[in-house]
Amino acid sequence: MSIQRKVNMKKWVPEVPNTLGEDRGEIRLISSECPLCKRIFFPAVKICPDCLDDSQPMKKKILNNNGKIFSFSIAQVAPPGYEVPHVQAYIDLPERVRLFTLLVKYGDGSKLKKGLFAKLVIVMIGEDKEGREHLGYRFRPIFEED
Amino acid sequence: MRPVYVLGVGMTKFGKYIERSLKDFSFEAAWNAIHDSGIRAKEIEMAFFANAYAGLITGQESIRGQTVFREIGLMGIPIFNIENACASGSSAFYLAHLAVASGQVDIALALGAEKLFCGDLNKSLHALSTSSDLDIEGRMGMLFAGIYSMRVRNHMEKYGLTKEQIAKVAVKNHDHGALNPYAQYRNRVSVDEVLGSRMIADPITLLMTCPMGDGAAAVILGSEEVLSRLNQPAVRIASTVLQTARISKIGDKGIVERTSREAYNKAGISPKDVNVAELHDAVAPIELLLYEQLGFCKPGESGHWIDEGVTRIGGSLPANPSGGLSSKGHPAGATGLAQITELTWQLRGEAGERQVKPIPKFALAENGGGNVAGETAAVAIHILIRE
Numbered sequence: 262m263s264i265q266r267k268v269n270m271k272k273w274v275p276e277v278p279n280t281l282g283e284d285r286g287e288i289r290l291i292s293s294e295c296p297l298c299k300r301i302f303f304p305a306v307k308i309c310p311d312c313l314d315d316s317q318p319m320k321k322k323i324l325n326n327n328g329k330i331f332s333f334s335i336a337q338v339a340p341p342g343y344e345v346p347h348v349q350a351y352i353d354l355p356e357r358v359r360l361f362t363l364l365v366k367y368g369d370g371s372k373l374k375k376g377l378f379a380k381l382v383i384v385m386i387g388e389d390k391e392g393r394e395h396l397g398y399r400f401r402p403i404f405e406e407d
Numbered sequence: 408m409r410p411v412y413v414l415g416v417g418m419t420k421f422g423k424y425i426e427r428s429l430k431d432f433s434f435e436a437a438w439n440a441i442h443d444s445g446i447r448a449k450e451i452e453m454a455f456f457a458n459a460y461a462g463l464i465t466g467q468e469s470i471r472g473q474t475v476f477r478e479i480g481l482m483g484i485p486i487f488n489i490e491n492a493c494a495s496g497s498s499a500f501y502l503a504h505l506a507v508a509s510g511q512v513d514i515a516l517a518l519g520a521e522k523l524f525c526g527d528l529n530k531s532l533h534a535l536s537t538s539s540d541l542d543i544e545g546r547m548g549m550l551f552a553g554i555y556s557m558r559v560r561n562h563m564e565k566y567g568l569t570k571e572q573i574a575k576v577a578v579k580n581h582d583h584g585a586l587n588p589y590a591q592y593r594n595r596v597s598v599d600e601v602l603g604s605r606m607i608a609d610p611i612t613l614l615m616t617c618p619m620g621d622g623a624a625a626v627i628l629g630s631e632e633v634l635s636r637l638n639q640p641a642v643r644i645a646s647t648v649l650q651t652a653r654i655s656k657i658g659d660k661g662i663v664e665r666t667s668r669e670a671y672n673k674a675g676i677s678p679k680d681v682n683v684a685e686l687h688d689a690v691a692p693i694e695l696l697l698y699e700q701l702g703f704c705k706p707g708e709s710g711h712w713i714d715e716g717v718t719r720i721g722g723s724l725p726a727n728p729s730g731g732l733s734s735k736g737h738p739a740g741a742t743g744l745a746q747i748t749e750l751t752w753q754l755r756g757e758a759g760e761r762q763v764k765p766i767p768k769f770a771l772a773e774n775g776g777g778n779v780a781g782e783t784a785a786v787a788i789h790i791l792i793r794e
């Protein structure tokens with residue numbers, strides 16, 4: 262898995278459906294805004310679960326790349342297929358979205374704490390049989406000395 | 408909707424049984440409940456079979472209940488397969504209640520069974536991991552231990568709860584399990600042993616988690632008219648509520664709060680009327696958050712409660728007298744019904760060494776399962792009353 266931000270010319274799909282989009286040559290987090298109540302949902306949704314009104318489509322909205330760590334967990338045990346240790350976290354974005362993610366470049370974990378800023382990182386998971394790259398989103402904590 | 412009563416309950420001792428099958432546990436629990444009730448098995452008109460993971464563990468899909476009831480001997484009647492992850496048992500109970508309350512049938516059986524232990528830990532862990540949304544959080548590797556550790560640590564930071572306090576819940580539950588012949592773990596543990604056990608996801612250690620295990624539990628529900636011809640104390644269902652996760656806004660009330668408020672309203676009681684509770688301690692420290700979300704105590708007060716022993720047998724609101732998931736065990740499909748079984752014994756005065764005294768009047772069961780958008784996917788709360 263390599264860490265990159267800008268999209269190259271290959272076709273790509275997001276690891277998790279309805280989470281990533283292109284904006285001016287960059288891969289960004291995408292969300293949906295309800296035209297009626299203005300609430301923002303990530304991942305993007307087809308319909309607002311609060312309003313349940315399909316008369317107008319949801320608006321696509323690009324989310325901020327930077328947020329704050331709301332909570333995190335250093336997992337020492339995991340089901341098959343997941344490496345240990347790894348760090349799960351919830352990140353709060355300025356759009357009042359709280360999203361689940363995995364952290365990268367967190368050192369040994371001892372400096373992690375609630376409230377740290379964190380930046381979006383786009384990662385390449387791998388290529389599929391059709392030659393499309395699978396891209397995922399992670400967050401990198403910004404420590405004081407960075 | 409008419410009043411519904413618990414006619415009979417039964418369960419198996421939970422544990423790791425490589426040589427026993429799902430059908431085997433189910434037979435034992437169902438016939439224990441039938442004998443306990445005093446009805447004839449032929450009188451059961453409808454059955455709900457709760458199971459979450461047999462499809463992945465044994466390969467049996469789509470007609471699990473029908474195959475299990477074949478062994479039990481109950482065939483021909485309407486049988487439904489109920490799956491709501493670790494809340495499957497409670498969901499089956501909710502539907503059995505609905506079947507009798509609505510007048511559709513006079514006697515219904517809810518049976519939950521699980522075989523999580525199969526000798527291949529990876530298979531069991533994989534099965535459990537399918538209780539998140541596989542497209543979204545599941546794809547990213549969300550794990551229950553991670554979710555619980557985040558909730559517990561945030562709560563500790565917000566209210567000053569200590570590691571010792573969160574460990575005390577596991578100690579209490581093991582003390583209760585030691586008195587329960589049906590519990591998987593009957594050993595007592597100390598705070599130091601709990602904190603010193605293997606770290607799973609800080610601050611959750613191994614001795615705070617519930618074991619992988621097998622077992623079954625069954626509850627038979629019936630109308631007032633059926634109860635009147637049985638020699639059974641009257642345990643009535645005051646309310647039974649099931650809700651689903653929402654995509655909560657920051658600051659919204661969580662699913663346990665929402666579900667419990669509805670349950671108290673429907674039963675016409677408040678949290679302080681509850682005399683005994685069986686709660687879903689998937690990891691023991693979560694119990695502290697549950698005391699607050701259920702309205703038993705104020706936010707942040709749960710640490711004080713566990714220090715003072717309020718929720719021990721002998722305290723003013725015993726929680727998990729059975730030992731809870733952490734000590735009694737958690738065969739997922741059976742758990743919700745094992746909670747009702749324990750509470751029924753408590754309300755009847757039949758709980759042996761675990762008996763809460765004086766005999767409780769109102770009992771509350773809280774059972775949750777799965778995770779969607781960061782919230783427990785399904786939560787069921789039932790309130791029972793001794794009449």
